[in-house]
Amino acid sequence: MKLDKRSIPYKTGKGGLILAAIFATSVSSLNPLIFLIGGLFFLLVFMFILVYQYLHWKNFEYEITDDSFDIRSGIISRQTREIPIHRIQNIDISHNLIERILGISQVNIETAGGGQTEASLKYVSEEDAKTIQDRVSRRKRSIEEEEAGDDQPMFKLDNRELALLSVFSIDLRAVAGILFLFSLGGGFFTAGPEQYQTVSVLITMILFLVTVLAVWTASALSTFARYYGFKIFDRGNELRYERGLIQEFKGSIPKEKIQSLTFEENPLMRYFGFSSLKIETAGYSAETSLQKGAEAAVPIATRNKALKLGKDIEKFSEPELNPISRDAKKRYWFRYSMTATLLLTGGFLTDLHITDFNYVLLLTLYPLAFLAGEIKWRNRGYQEQQNHFITMNGFWNRRTSIVPYYRLQNLITSSTIFQRRLDLENLTFDVAGTDGILTRNPEIFDLNRKTSEKLRESIFESFRNSKLDKK
Amino acid sequence: MRQLEKKILYIWAISAVIGGFLLSLVPGLLALAFEARWLLPITVMVFPVIGVLYTFLRYRNWRYEVRDDHIYLEHGVLVKTRTMVPFVRIQHIDSQRGALERLTGLSHLVVYTAGSRGADVTVPGLSREDAESLQKKLRDLAIESEGEQGDAV
Numbered sequence: 001m002k003l004d005k006r007s008i009p010y011k012t013g014k015g016g017l018i019l020a021a022i023f024a025t026s027v028s029s030l031n032p033l034i035f036l037i038g039g040l041f042f043l044l045v046f047m048f049i050l051v052y053q054y055l056h057w058k059n060f061e062y063e064i065t066d067d068s069f070d071i072r073s074g075i076i077s078r079q080t081r082e083i084p085i086h087r088i089q090n091i092d093i094s095h096n097l098i099e100r101i102l103g104i105s106q107v108n109i110e111t112a113g114g115g116q117t118e119a120s121l122k123y124v125s126e127e128d129a130k131t132i133q134d135r136v137s138r139r140k141r142s143i144e145e146e147e148a149g150d151d152q153p154m155f156k157l158d159n160r161e162l163a164l165l166s167v168f169s170i171d172l173r174a175v176a177g178i179l180f181l182f183s184l185g186g187g188f189f190t191a192g193p194e195q196y197q198t199v200s201v202l203i204t205m206i207l208f209l210v211t212v213l214a215v216w217t218a219s220a221l222s223t224f225a226r227y228y229g230f231k232i233f234d235r236g237n238e239l240r241y242e243r244g245l246i247q248e249f250k251g252s253i254p255k256e257k258i259q260s261l262t263f264e265e266n267p268l269m270r271y272f273g274f275s276s277l278k279i280e281t282a283g284y285s286a287e288t289s290l291q292k293g294a295e296a297a298v299p300i301a302t303r304n305k306a307l308k309l310g311k312d313i314e315k316f317s318e319p320e321l322n323p324i325s326r327d328a329k330k331r332y333w334f335r336y337s338m339t340a341t342l343l344l345t346g347g348f349l350t351d352l353h354i355t356d357f358n359y360v361l362l363l364t365l366y367p368l369a370f371l372a373g374e375i376k377w378r379n380r381g382y383q384e385q386q387n388h389f390i391t392m393n394g395f396w397n398r399r400t401s402i403v404p405y406y407r408l409q410n411l412i413t414s415s416t417i418f419q420r421r422l423d424l425e426n427l428t429f430d431v432a433g434t435d436g437i438l439t440r441n442p443e444i445f446d447l448n449r450k451t452s453e454k455l456r457e458s459i460f461e462s463f464r465n466s467k468l469d470k471k
Numbered sequence: 472m473r474q475l476e477k478k479i480l481y482i483w484a485i486s487a488v489i490g491g492f493l494l495s496l497v498p499g500l501l502a503l504a505f506e507a508r509w510l511l512p513i514t515v516m517v518f519p520v521i522g523v524l525y526t527f528l529r530y531r532n533w534r535y536e537v538r539d540d541h542i543y544l545e546h547g548v549l550v551k552t553r554t555m556v557p558f559v560r561i562q563h564i565d566s567q568r569g570a571l572e573r574l575t576g577l578s579h580l581v582v583y584t585a586g587s588r589g590a591d592v593t594v595p596g597l598s599r600e601d602a603e604s605l606q607k608k609l610r611d612l613a614i615e616s617e618g619e620q621g622d623a624v
Contacts, residue, residue: 282585408557408560409557409560409584409585409586410554410555410556410557410560410584410586410592411554411555412552412553412554412555413552413553414547414550414551414552414553415550415551416549416550417549417550420551430584430586430587431586431587432584432585432586432587433585433587434586434587441586441587456555460541460555460557463557464540
């Protein structure tokens with residue numbers, strides 16, 4: 001099979017655009033002769049790129065055999081790449097606005113080892129892209145479990161959820177940060193000269209509102225475009241998803257590559273009974289890490305809907321979590337009080353040396369620190385289920401992870417010097433496909449050391465037993 | 472449980488002392504800035520000495536053991552970490568030798584899994600023979616345990 005012919009002008013255009021920009025900015029101000037020569041030179045280079053892209057297209061061939069995906073390419077030095085079908089984790093199809101108008105798509109083939117997109121087809125026609133996806137998934141299974149004609153989605157994002165998603169998409173921490181900055185400013189104004197007080201307070205309030213509104217609108221619009229028409233289909237041994245208004249995203253996830261499920265909510269979502277679900281797999285590259293694991297993520301759904309979808313994918317039971325050690329509260333109270341003290345000292349010094357500052361207001365931070373510690377503790381927990389291990393962490397962004405025991409890669413416990421004083425320990429259930437930044441391992445913090453040791457043994461035991469069951 | 476070869480102390484101590492000297496540039500410069508030349512010998516010695524003490528503790532806390540279905544590792548001074556790596560999760564094992572290690576006849580093993588935090592588990596301070604035999608042993612155990620599984624992900 002060949003790449004689509006339209007990729008030739010498209011790729012030439014992409015390369016030429018950059019050249020044109022350079023040409024336009026560097027030559028535009030010079031005299032006509034130089035302009036002409038520069039123009040001819042640009043045309044020559046453009047022609048060269050066009051010819052190159054044509055030759056590349058002519059020498060590019062791909063084929064899906066019974067057990068491998070073969071790609072033959074190269075103009076001067078020929079390159080043959082054979083990817084064993086069973087190593088392919090995901091086939092991702094994407095196209096931006098221009099590609100969509102031209103009717104072409106980019107197909108990315110991901111495998112587990114390497115952490116990079118194994119192969120990329122730029123660009124194939126939309127029908128070919130779908131054919132590739134179909135053929136590869138069919139080859140991967142001996143039994144064809146595709147439900148032809150059954151287009152009932154496993155999950156569909158309804159309009160209300162999409163609207164709510166766009167509204168809820170503001171990063172609460174950004175708002176909190178802005179609030180905090182402005183409240184510090186408040187300390188300045190209550191101590192300043194009388195005549196400027198009302199005006200400066202008014203300006204501050206307006207600035208604050210405008211900032212928040214701008215951030216909010218931008219993220220709402222971008223989110224709406226990204227999640228328009230989001231659906232997940234159950235295709236036997238894999239999940240298929242699609243979404244997007246301007247740039248369309250389509251892909252498939254073999255169920256056997258699913259490492260874990262993560263439910264995430266911010267406080268606002270929790271209050272109104274909503275949640276989000278991320279399906280973590282091994283095999284996404286750093287390139288697509290901006291939406292890593294979130295390609296097939298359900299950004300928002302009612303809690304019941306999300307839980308039901310999760311249970312359909314991984315057969316776990318209703319979570320009933322155990323709390324972490326009570327001694328952990330001492331750590332959190334101490335940490336937050338320290339921050340309060342730091343801020344108080346800062347305020348005091350500011351008042352002393354820089355300007356009048358009502359630092360006494362900052363004393364309110366202490367009871368807040370106590371409350372914050374309490375909240376942090378309450379939002380941490382874990383549970384050992386029959387086949388799954390569950391962890392929960394966080395208040396502003398609460399993450400509940402459901403992971404089957406057989407997905408364990410490494411089991412790690414660690415404790416800092418401060419934790420050892422309180423006899424506390426962290427436990428990490430290391431799985432494949434996490435990078436510690438955008439996706440995190442299921443983890444429990446600040447467990448009592450004896451509990452942690454028992455937990456470690458029983459998790460590993462569950463892992464042993466699960467390995468025996470699997471296959 | 473097994474400890475590391477004592478020779479690793481030399482390698483660790485050297486880098487700790489060098490690091491210590493580099494760190495002591497800061498307080499040293501500060502001492503000069505505040506016209507406190509008498510402080511200089513102290514600032515120069517403090518960090519390297521701490522570094523050497525840290526090295527001893529580091530050695531003392533490093534332990535490993537090959538158990539029936541996993542490798543168990545313990546290490547750390549400020550942050551104590553204990554890791555369990557199931558054989559069935561081992562992708563491959565590298566043995567590596569840095570310049571200093573070659574001078575002292577040491578190696579270290581890197582055990583690769585698909586996990587992130589434990590993705591490359593390193594066992595330093597092994598004698599060449601120990602490293603080779605441990606590498607072979609783990610490889611055999613990994614292959615043997617994989618007999619029941621397809622891919623280790």
